[in-house]
Each structure stands twice: as structure tokens, then as C-alpha cells.
Amino acid sequence: MLKKIVFAALVSSSLPSTATTLWESDDTLRNVNLIGFAHIDVAQFDSLPEQQNTQIDDGFQEARVALHLSSRLSSRITTFIEAELTVTEDNTSDSLERWVVKYDIDNNSQISAGRYHAPVGYWNQYYHHGRWLQISKDRPVQSDFGLGFVPAHYVGVMYERKIRTESLTIDLDIGLGQGREADLIIPDFSSPVTVKGKEAFVAQINVTPNKNRKLNYGGSTWVGDLKSSDGSTFEEQVFTAHFRYSGITGDFLAEASAVKHDSQDARGNTSNYGAYLQYSHRLSVMEGRLRPYVRLDYLDIDEDDYVFAGLQSQDRQTLGIRYDVTDNSAIKFEIRHDDLKDDDLSIESIHGQFSAFF
Amino acid sequence: MQYFKVLLVFFLLCSASTGFAQTDANADNKRSLVVIVNPTVQQDSISTEDLRLLLLGDIRFWKGGGLVTLLIQAPVSWERDTVLGEVMKMSEPQYRQFWISKVFRTEAASGPKVVLSNEMAGILVSRIPGAIAFVDDAEVPPDAKVLKVDNILPGEEGYPLVFK
Secondary structure, three states, X not given: OHHHHHHHXXXXXXXXXXXXXXXXXXXXXXXXXXXXXXXXXXXXXXXXXXXXXXXXXOEEEEEEEEEEEEEEOOOOEEEXXXXXXXXXXXXXXXXXXXXXXXXXXXXXXXXXXXXXXXXXXXXXXXXXXXXXXXXXXOOOHHHOOOOOOOOOEEEEEEEEEEEEXXXXXXXXXXXXXXXXXXXXXXXXXXXXXXXXXXXEEEEEEEEXXXXXXXXXXXXXXXXXXXXXXXXXXXXXXXXEEEEEEEOOOEEEEEEEEEEEEEEOOOOOEEEEEEEEEEXXXXXXXXXXXXXXXXEEEEEEOOOOOOOXXXXXXXXXXXXXXXXXXXXXXXXXXXXXXXXXXXXXXXXXXXXXXXXXXX | OHHHHHHHHHHHHHHXXXXXXXXXXXXXXXXXXXXXXOOOOOOOEEOHHHHHHHHOOOOOEOOOOOEOEEEEEOOOOHHHHHHHHXXXXXXXXXXXXXXXXXHHOOOOOOOOEEEOOHXXXXXXXXXXXXXXXXXXXXXXXXXXXXXXXOOEOOOOOOOOOEEO
């Protein structure tokens, strides 16, 4: 009998599942699990904005591995770590993206502390650095980590609550901490000015109708203080709204956001807006592995916004196709048209990506 | 003539019994999913809605407070197909992506444990505190603790987890 149990446990831990269990205690209450995402990007541009020549070029763009370790420390305490290694033509970087320690109060509520991706907007909260998880090759413009339009990171505490009514399931996240860890760099000066976040409050709500669980809608808000390295201070307010229909064949996601900066020292008050619409359709041919998609991105930056002086208004149209090579790997191709308003420049480009989950 | 009547009655009885046998065979085409749990689980019954939430990882603790350990059959088994298709209304890729995404979003430390057979499910359920598994009614381990679903035991009229 003992041999049977050991065999069963060994076979169980080696079967394909959602995470690889690296270690587990005899009573299964404690464990260490690993999942990882990797992708390689290539692209070809017809023209490039001058100030970005050092960042983007034709050919190889980047290779990135995101490792996600999760561990149950006891029946109620879990910890999660996401670390990332990125290789570009000019640079190799590593970063600790997330580290969260979470306590399960009961089935409907959790409290946690650590470094998070800020729960501002649907994309930030649901895809993180898992390119294989998302249908499209890249994140939307408004949610681009490198751009910093909406806050990317956040250090603090978070309370998560699931509220179930007869007709709705409501997920509520409320957090308090410090935001925008040098997410923004203002380049238009002889020495770059960096903007750092101070105290921040964040709340996100996501609603799922019980009778149609393919629908999600909700929004988030972020209120924080910013201080630039030249001494200016701002209050930042971010509001987002999202709507998603996720069917077996069709998948629609729309999100809009507004970012307001109120200067505390006569630099004025400004408002900036971003939005995107994305639709993908799983074709019935090739065992449903082909998914064409289209996305429209919009970003409107106030010319007088000091904090966003490094950003510019932009429109992007993307037409792409995703092919799931295996159950855990995909190839994506995209054709893009970008209009950069300040540079008065239109860019046509093609992009490719191989992404995998392991 | 008497012989003829006896033969006729015999023939009719045979036909009727064959008919009954066919009816029983039709009934046998339906199989029940039986919910078995570790004996330390204090609950005796679970609702179909709570079963769905448990499969989604939204119920992590039993009513007595113990941690839930979910065991699910490997792909291409009747039990898994039925749990995913009939109870959760999800396709295999959707279910897999759902759990990967859930772990990645830090909502769960790991996904369900995969088992290869009803026998293996029975062994692990008996040994892992708080474990739960779904097995074919024809292969329920003899000493397993079986949960009622909506207060109905498998085999009783109205049991909700009966499928073809």
C-alpha cells in the first residue's frame, strides 16, 4: 500500500498541470511551485523617431524570462515572487517585479503586503509579464510598463474581498502604500528629472454577473503624491474603466483611463486620457489554434503636463494573428500603424513573437 | 391449444423482461459523478454552486476550517471532461489557462493536483487531509466518505451529477 501511495504521489507531481511542484511537505499543506513565461520579440520598422533610436531598432528586440515562484507556507499563508530577466541588443537586466506575502482570512477575504503590479486597470491586474497569457503580442499603449502612463508598481498592503450577491460576484481590492517607484523620467532637460511616487491609495472593482460569467466590467482609482527630483510636487489621480466579454470563440476587451496631475507649486492642472479596444476571434480551422485580432490604441497627453513631458499623444492600429503551436506556446504576428503626434511621424511596422509557458 | 397459450404467455413474459432489460440498459448509459472527500472533512453535503466555486478555487477552506486540496483527473478522462464541461462549462484550454492565470495573479499558490485514475484519487483522498475528488459511481473506493450533493446521495432520485 505504501508503495502505491508513493507512486501515486510521484506520478501526480510529475503530470502536466498549472504549476510545477518543486517541493511538498508530507501533509501537502506546504509546498513550493514554479511557473515561467518566456518570449522573444523581433520587429521591422519603416522609420523611427529620433529620440527613440537607442531603444528600438530593426530585427531582434528582446528576449525575456519571467519566473513565478509561489509557496504555501502554512494552510493560510502564501508567498509569491515574480523575477524577470530581460536581454536586449544593448543591455541585460534583471528585476524583482513582485513579492507578495498573503494571509487568507477566510474564503472571501485576503490581506497581503509586498511589492505589486499596481491594480490600476484590467491589463495590469490580469496579465502581468505573461506574454503567453495575453492574446496580443504587446501590452496596450496606455498599459505599457515602459511608458508609465498608468502606475506600474506599488509597495504597500492590500485587502482583497470577494462579495457574492444573488446576481453578481464582485471582486474588490483596496490598497495603501507607496506608488510609482521612479516609473517616469522627464528627458527634456540637460539632466533627466525623475519623478517618484509617495503615498498612494488604490482601489479596484471587478464585477461578474452570475448568469453570464463570460462578462467582466469594473474600474479602478488611484490617488497618490508625486515628487520630482527638481523639487516639484503633484497630486496624481487615475481613473480607469474596463469591459470584457470572454467567449470560447470571440473575446472583446475595452479599457479607458484618465490621469490627472494637480501641481502643488504653480505648474498647473492637467488631464491625460488613454483607451484601447481589442477583439479577437478563434477560427474553427486548425483545431481552433488560430486567433486573428485587432486593437485600436489611443493616448492623449496634455502638452503642458510636466510629469508626462517624456510622453506624447499617439494613435496605434494593430492587426495581428496568434497561432498556438502547442498547448503552452504561441507565435504571434502583427502589423502596426503608429501616429506620433508631437513628432508628426507615422510609422509602419511588422512584429513577431514566440511566447511560451513552462 | 393449452400449450399454445402457455407458449404465448412465456413469449410475452420474455419480451417484457427483454424490454425491462433494455430499459435498465438505457438507464445504465447514465453515469454519476461521486464526490469523495477525506474523512477529516466535517461536511456531509455540498451544494452544486459550492462545488463550482471549489473547482474555481474560490472555496479554499472547508466549513470546519481545513484547507481544501482539489484532485482532478488527467485530461481525456470521462470524469475530467464531465467536471469541466457539465459542472464548470469550460473547455480544456480555458480551464488550464484559468488556473495558470489564477496562480500568476497570486490568487492561489498552485492549481489542482492531477490524478490518473479513480483508484489513485481514492488513495490520495484517503491520505491527504481536506482532499476532494470526483470519481465514477462504478469505481467508488469501498471505504470512501461520499458527500451528498444538494443533500442527495448518489443513486437517489434527483442526484444532480448524473450525466451520459
